[in-house]
Amino acid sequence: MGIAPAGSTPGNEWYAIQAAGNLYLQSPIYELTAAGTTFTPPAVLTLTYNNLITGPIDSKLRVCRYNTVSQNWVPVARQIVDYGQRRIVAELDGLSLYGLFAFRDTTAPEVTILSPEAKEYAHTGTVAISYQTTDPEVSGYASGVTATRVYLDGALYTNTTIALSGMVGEHVMKVEAEDAQGNVGSASVTFTVYLAVDVRIEPEVLKVNPGVLTAFVTFPAPYTEAANGIVSATCEGAAYERLNAGDSSDKVILKYRREDVEAALTAQGQTLDTEFVIRGTWTNAVGTYVFQGTDSITRIE
Secondary structure, eight states: OOEOSSSEEEOOTOOEEETTTEEEOOOEEOOOOOTTTTEEEEEEEEEEETSSOOSSGGTTTEEEEEEEETEEEEEOOOOEEEETTEEEEEEEEOSSEEEEEEEOOOOOOEEEEEEESSSSTTTTSSEEEEEEEEEBBBBOOOEEEEEEEEEEEEEEEEESSEEEEEOEEEEEEEEEEEETSOOOEOOOOOEEEEEEOOOEEOOOOOOOOSSSSEEEOOTTTOOOGGGGGGEEEEEEEEEEEEEEEETTTEEEEEEEEEEHHHHHHHTTTHHHSSSSHHHHEEEOOSEEEEEEEEEEOEEEE
């Protein structure tokens, strides 16, 4: 069954009459009535639109049905735009009041960043870029997300992963989503990349006496200068007792007292075990950065 009211919808009165919310009436209201009538399969309502209305018509014009229960206009479930004939073809599942409305979407899409997360990553890895976008419905309709853009530290970024080598420090990733009517929403995440260093702990058997842990730390290229700019270096949160230069410019030797390490662990609600995390910071002319490495010994006596 097909229904085609005569006449064309106005094209020069866009958003002229606001019916409800963000819906603006663009045509006469057509009363198609016969109490209790439903259509299976759906009937088809065809409305023409003026050629002054251009662009993505499906995101601008919607055929709506008046819901007598909720007393508002609701977009029909399915409509097709025939650009060649300047027609909008809508499926009707029953008789009611129908009209053609312009939909003025002023609500920006929502963005949720899944990866990277707001945490630390080792400089030796890569991290995938993952996010979700939604365009909230207004008056029962959303114009839909048509474009997304990713920025890394302010610059447009087109890759789907981030290689973290050479990126030690703090970074900001921003994702923008734009809908069919030009509204832009965004979300940002700040993450930190730390320098993963090689750590060797001695002795293999830690005894009470002398009770000293020695950490041999090697800084990888191109960050070897970090060995000369160390600001802090802890073992499980305990400060070092002594820092010495290693046998080359990319190495340092750190010494920790067992009792200090045990006290730091106790303060964190932990106990001494055979794995130790060395973590610290170094500084240069640009800023302050984090390094971290881990090693295990054989046993503790």
